[in-house]
Amino acid sequence: MHLFNLDPAAENFDVQPEIDIRDLISLEDVMDELSLGPNGALIYCFEYLMQNLDWLEEQIGTYEDDYLVIDCPGQIELYTHFPLMQMLVDSLHKLDVKVAATYLLEAQFMDDRSKFFAGVLSATSAMINLEVPHINVMTKMDLVGNEPESVISTGRKKKDLERYLDPDPTLILDEINRDTNPKFHSLNQAIVGLIEDHNLIQFIPLDVTDEDSIDNLLSHIDNSIQFGEDEEPNEPADLDEGDFGEEF
CATH class of the missing domain: 3.40.50.300 (P-loop containing nucleotide triphosphate hydrolases)
Structure with missing residues (x-):
């Protein structure tokens, strides 16, 4: 490498x-x-x-x-x-x-839904424009946890986290509509509809302190470009098979 x-x-x-x-x-x-x-x-x-x-x-x-x-x-x-x-x-x-693209979005974006969905839209745009196998990565997952020093909000349950890894556009409406002028609510709804209609984005969590997390990401990339296709296949793990605890 x-x-x-x-x-x-x-x-x-x-x-x-x-x-x-x-x-x-x-x-x-x-x-x-x-x-x-x-x-x-x-x-x-x-x-x-x-x-x-x-x-x-x-x-x-x-x-x-x-x-x-x-x-x-x-x-x-x-x-x-x-x-x-x-x-x-x-x-x-x-x-x-053989080319594959990896789009990196930091886990801190999960604490600001408007920024998170801006990142989702940017990833979608890059994915469409580049026209290559595309891996979206949620980085800095080592900062997510229940410990007091965690950067990301504590107490985030696994099922809540999965709504970000496999983006749920309904997350945006209540919070964004509450914080914006009503004249922008139609725009917010249109953004949600755009994400739902394309349904292209899913994030792979990356914790650089966890060797298994790194190996899982690498196996996704290898699979997307068929790297080492003559060797014994190494299928990437599904997102819901990670080693996440019930809470972060």
Whole structure:
């Protein structure tokens, strides 16, 4: 398994990437030389990458038949407003690279339903635009618990948590309608209807302190791209078969 850094603004890594877009172009250089802001410079970096696909092909070719983890920028605009990431995916497919996308949403979003469903909508948009196997991950599950130091609200029962892992749009209506002007209630209902109609999103919980949780996520990703298909199959566990207790 090898790390490919695709974020031209990245600075620090716990694991050093073996392929790094900053060897081709960096956000800081673009901002300095072209007097662009961070967002404009990021778009320029990806446009430059798409104009230099020979560099990408040369880098990827070194790791033929290997497992690449591509660390992408977090700016959602790249996945929902511009076709750059989809163009990149198409380029990887032409190099016979099997691609799966993982969308990460932090568990803290479960404490703010409006932010949570904004994340669900963003995940849906990215999923539709990228058109690749898509794994949605609820990260930082190690912060969910009954202990006083837990970041997420305590006393959350398993059945309540599952309503977030398999998003239940009805969660949004009462709370959001209570906190917003009545003229927006129709919009809230439309958002709920959109999520219900598409019904594409389900989150896999990830606790980085739990090896089984990491293995379960990896098995989902492996299965989605048929990685190691010649080896003994390792079916991912269902969400309701996790090691959750009755309460968190």
